[in-house]
Amino acid sequence: MSSSPPRARLGRILDDLGSTLVELVCGDADGSHRDIGGVVIYDPHDELELPQHALVLGVGVHDRAQIAGLLSQLGEHGASALLVRAPVRAEPVIKEASRRSGVALLGVAPGASWDQLAAMIRSLINDGDRGAAGKETLGGLPSGDLFALANAVSALVGAPVTIEDRGCRVLAFSGGQEETDPPRIATILGRQVPAHLARNLEENGVFQAIYRSRQPVYIDSLPVDESELSLPRAVMVVRAGDEVLGSIWAAVQSPLSEEQCEALCDAAKLVALHMMWLRTGSDVERRLRAGLVGTALEGGAAAAEAARRLGLAVRPSAVLAFALAAVPADEAQYIAERQQVLDALALHLGAVHPCAATALVGDVVYAVLPVPGDDDAAEDRALRIAADFCGRLGERLRVLAGVGPIALDGTALFRSRAGADRALRALREGRSGRTVARTSDVLSEILLLEMAALITEHGDTPAGPIARLRAYDAEHNTYLVTTLDAWLDAFGDIPAAASAIFVHPNTFRYRLRRLAEISGMDVGDPEARFAAMLQLRLWRRLRTAPA
Known part of the structure; x- marks a missing residue:
């Protein structure tokens, strides 16, 4: 997090605009620790209404008495600074009015556009608003x-x-x-x-x-x-x-x-x-809507109100989670492509359902898609829409899409989001060969991933018969673990298992007897076979997982 002061303060704005555009005529800009509340163009014929700590553009204000009087008036309304067209001199009457009112006087360079200056200051103030609380x-x-x-x-x-x-x-x-x-x-x-x-x-x-x-x-x-x-x-x-x-x-x-x-x-x-x-x-409305989507997907007390404001409170909906299939090495390109996916998805779903909502949360593009019904047919429709979108992007922007289960109302969107996240994580592993999936489509992959995560978290290692076989293979340069793995994958079909690892069936039978003797495993016990198969799959996954 940055510890630098908010950009909306007067001293920082003066630093950014520099003497090319504005100069401090009199007053204390550095001593002000107040955030600028807005920019106002002064009109002598209108009643003066200012936001807190405003910057006032004195268009057409030139006379020193007028400037001094306006400084005093602005001080009563809590303004931070008055900007007038240069050249303007810090005469005693003006300096005294600035001191008494606490309003700084700035001179604007000849030729500078008032409209453009106002737009520039507003952009700096908006930057401060975005970053006031722990700006990244x-x-x-x-x-x-x-x-x-x-x-x-x-x-x-x-x-x-x-x-x-x-x-x-x-x-x-x-x-x-x-x-x-x-x-x-x-x-x-x-x-x-x-x-x-x-x-x-x-x-x-x-x-x-x-x-x-x-x-x-x-x-x-x-x-x-x-x-x-x-x-x-x-x-x-x-x-x-x-x-x-x-x-x-x-x-x-x-x-x-x-x-x-x-x-x-x-x-x-x-x-x-x-x-x-x-x-x-930059789009305030889009950021507001994205914030509502993020709140609805998080669950909790605020989720129902966020869903209501999105028009999704009482609609059965599915959460779709999209991510780039490959992350570019260039981070700016990654941000650009991710934004392209978000914009394209908003456009695509806008044609499917006007109440569909999209948002970028972290590195995942989410969509909440109203889908009538709460059965498998509703999930199928959501899956087809996600697949159609991925197909439209083609090879130029390859994305993966996880589809969550149907949420009957806005308070259950977080469960649909959890399902979409689980499916997307399985797709990112790339073992299923799919690009779009529901939780049920890749359930075995999801379970193995979650078990592998638990094993990693606890620091567990293979134990029992599998551990003994691994140790024996390492010491004697044998292939008993590979033999057991092939036999389990072939469901006990020895000719098929032997062919898979390119050995003679008799050699395979000998190895199978040896591994039973060394490991102490009862190959006829279905529970033992299941435990061995699960350990081998998890060990293989952990061994090939990226760091």
Whole structure:
């Protein structure tokens, strides 16, 4: 967990926006430990209603008396800061009003769009809301904190950087931008690469070169106008698998060193993770619905209310659990593919039943699918729908699907989820050869998996006759365990068992007598045979299980 302060505080917002966009005219930004409650555009003709600790955009507020009066007024409403268009001087009357009211005064750079500034601040506030309670981290930085990441990348390459999406829109930028050039300043103020520069880069094939390369691309100075050139740029594409998410642009003085290039390549992977995190968490309504699905699947006191809000309280439903058949080595690609499965499933089930709900919980994509009835036919319908979805994805996105038993109402969804999880776990082992299954379809696999887990938890090892045979084989280089295993698998058919391990039936009979003598096992006892078969299967599973 990150211990860094929430991003919604005034001092942190000033750090992220930097002197390129805003500057502190007077007031104490660092002394405020209050979270920003929202952004409001001031209108002198409307009654002033502010959220707690608001940032107020003083559009059209210029006169020093007006500024001082507004600071006093905002102090009565508990605002944190007033932003007015620069240049604005910290005259005594303004400084005194700021001190008395506790409201900081900020100057907004000429040319910066008020709408874009408001949107940027709101995005920073929303980041803080998502992470206020134990925000998760990626690469040691709060998830989705692209501004902090831009500053970290800037320190690694020794140059001011911007992080941009495929549409040349600025997602975040580092400090030190005032040391760059007019095109970079214009890009930050407009939050997008100016159209004539983007067109120049497109016509000269720069974007194509960037998106094809696996290494940073060095761009010589580009003409700003007839008399001025821009600084060179070092650009690194940001990918999630084969999908281009955006790019990192560093305003440099000369080509990067080998170490800096390597650092920029590594940084691009981390930027991809943060961009994917932002993409998957950007839809507020979807996140709310996903939270309700997760609560309903967990069971407990809150499950019934969550199911009611989802419209699933009194509907017989089945829980479906989906996971990628193979996990890509590239973590950003893994996140992207998992999100594609979630989006495709929501679309597919939306056509099947309008009340179907989907959510990503951990690394599993869950769906709650209303299915009329509570019999085997209802489970069969759920199985067919899951199989149809997996078939539609084809080889491009291979997924496995576990189908839980029918839950008669919202309070029983957790039991259906448990069944779907058990079936999915068996499918992930890959021993059944299936890609879609109910619990009953892979029950033997499930039982063996759960018994193997208990054995591992308790630290048990093979005992009794099997342990004696293993020890004898290890000491004498014999194959008595293999012989017993083949005999049990062949249900006592000696010719078939002998053929399976490529020995003569007479040799097999001799081995069978020897293993009975050495192990002390009564091969005629059905209980002894069952215990031996179970131990051999579990031992084989534990021996071949991944670490």
